[in-house]
Amino acid sequence: MINLDLMDRFAHLAWPFFDPPHAVLSRAVDTWASANLEHAHGDDADAICRKLVKDLGEAGYLSYCVSDNPDVRSIALIRETLAYHAGLADFSFVMQGLGSGPIVLAGSEAQKKHYLPRVAAGDAIAAFALSEPDAGSDVQALTTTAKRSGTDWVLEGTKTWISNGGIADFYVAFARADEGISAFIVDADEVDADERIDIVARHPMATVKLAGAKAQLVGQAGQGFKLAMKNLDVFRTTVGAAALGFARRALDEALARAKDRKMFGQRLADLQMTQAKLADMATAIDAGALLTYRAAWLRDVKKVRVTREAAMAKMYATEAAQQVIDDAVQILGGLGVMRGHPVERLYREVRALRIYEGATEVQKVIIARELLK
Ligand SMILES: Cc1cc2nc3c(=O)[nH]c(=O)nc-3n(C[C@H](O)[C@H](O)[C@H](O)COP(=O)(O)OP(=O)(O)OC[C@H]3O[C@@H](n4cnc5c(N)ncnc54)[C@H](O)[C@@H]3O)c2cc1C
Incomplete structure (x- = not known):
């Protein structure tokens, strides 16, 4: 290490x-x-x-x-x-x-x-509850309902894959009102988040049942989908950044091991096939970083919508990180799959990034849609 x-x-x-x-x-x-x-x-x-x-x-x-x-x-x-x-x-x-x-x-x-x-x-833990068992990539298919009850609202439905589910103090949940998809705050004591989900790199996650859950509307009824997308507009690019962090760590671990490990009378790093891998890894990281920070810079400084750029950053950086980490596992040999080694951990941690906040295929659809406008 x-x-x-x-x-x-x-x-x-x-x-x-x-x-x-x-x-x-x-x-x-x-x-x-x-x-x-x-x-x-x-x-x-x-x-x-x-x-x-x-x-x-x-x-x-x-x-x-x-x-x-x-x-x-x-x-x-x-x-x-x-x-x-x-x-x-x-x-x-x-x-x-x-x-x-x-x-x-x-x-x-x-x-x-x-x-x-x-x-x-850090005194209250937040969660974002959009996905449902039958509405993941196709978010607009969500079926959780919201009905007015005096000044409050009442939600009925099931959210799943909810990060922080079970430990959150409140959820921002999306549900269908008469006016369309809307955003609501639901406090933790209104939900049943007992059904926990165990994933490949563990983080708190649950299926969240909303059965007559009292909720407060956020913004205007019918504006929820726009709000969810605006929120993802800020955070989608940053998924690429998380992937970069994982990939950089994998490259550093691989470099350290390749310089240290002796085989066939030389260092693993002296073998050209290793050098080719390291070169590919470093190039993929830089390309991912360029796309990620271009999208962030355009939004921060040029104040423009970055739908296409954020999708490119998220898609490329997460896919590239997966490959970089796989290469690092290969360079480390047995150590790369030893439970508890940083590279083994990264191998598990990076996988979900290609799925959540829009799977790679969804990003491709977004990029193509922007091109064909
Ligand atoms: C670790 C993790 C954390 C998550 N956290 C949250 C959270 O906090 N809040 C929340 O609301 N949701 C969360 N999610 C849910 C996540 O957003 C969904 O998993 C994601 O949107 C995909 O939905 P799905 O799992 O239902 O897969 P599906 O919608 O069934 O999609 C399956 C696969 O279909 C493919 N696909 C999608 N679109 C197309 C297309 N147009 N053409 C061809 N193939 C396509 C993709 O490969 C996709 O992976 C999380 C998921 C994971 C794995």
């Missing part, structure tokens, strides 16, 4: 996409992560994530993803750095933003005041 102190993974911060505070932020998060994430690889994902949310709040980092003027480059750099050190830290960070995003975008003053400071401080 590598000595993290020796690595310099910040060369891209000299790219013109960034301002000086970005470099300061990235290094500060790296220092914080090096000192604070040893506990983040244990088995009790619920307890780990509760602590991570609290710690990230206390460190001040959650305010970057709970902001009415989000800087996507900062969120992406934080994700990249946290993912390099620990997948659950990246997960806990971004879910606070994804789960509270609709409130930031369209919540009433009272809703903002009640939820957002607690989310940013």
Whole structure:
């Protein structure tokens, strides 16, 4: 395993996409992560994530993803750095933003005041409940219903694959009202999240049943789909950044091992087939980083819609990271599949990134649609 102190993974911060505070932020998060994430690889994902949310709040980092003027480059750099050190830290960070995003975008003053400071401080855990058993890629097929009940609303339906399900303090859930798909806040005591889901790289996740769940409307009825997409517009690019963090870690682990491992009278790194792999890995990482930070920069600085660019970044960086990590496993040989080794962990952690927030195929549809407009 590598000595993290020796690595310099910040060369891209000299790219013109960034301002000086970005470099300061990235290094500060790296220092914080090096000192604070040893506990983040244990088995009790619920307890780990509760602590991570609290710690990230206390460190001040959650305010970057709970902001009415989000800087996507900062969120992406934080994700990249946290993912390099620990997948659950990246997960806990971004879910606070994804789960509270609709409130930031369209919540009433009272809703903002009640939820957002607690989310940013790490005192309340947020979740984003869009997917259903029969509505994943085809989100518009969702069947959860919302009916008015006095000043409140009541939701009926089932959400699934809900990250932070079971540990969240509240859910922003999407349901069909007479006016169309709408966003709602549902407090945890209104839902049944007992049916937990165990995935290949464990994080808190549940199927969430809404049976007469009392809910507050966020924004206007019928605007929920737009809100969900606007929220994903901020965060989709940053999935590419998380993938980059995983891929950079895999490359560093592979480099360290290839320089160290002797075989056939030389180092593994001296064999040209290894060098070809390393060259491909480094190039894929840079290409993913260029796409990711281009999308973030366009949104932050040029203030334009980045539907096509975010889809390209998410698709390319996650697919490339999968390949980079697979190559790292190959370079490490048996160690690469040994449970508990960072590369084995990365191999499991990266897989879901090609599925959630729009599978690769969905990103292709989006890119083609933009091209054919
Ligand atoms: C780790 C993880 C965390 C998640 N967290 C959340 C969360 O917090 N909140 C939430 O609401 N949801 C969450 N999800 C759900 C996620 O968004 C869905 O899994 C995703 O949208 C895909 O839906 P599905 O699983 O139902 O697959 P399906 O919709 O059944 O899709 C299956 C496959 O079909 C393929 N496909 C899709 N579109 C096309 C196309 N046009 N042409 C050809 N093939 C296509 C893709 O390969 C896709 O993977 C999470 C999922 C995972 C795995």
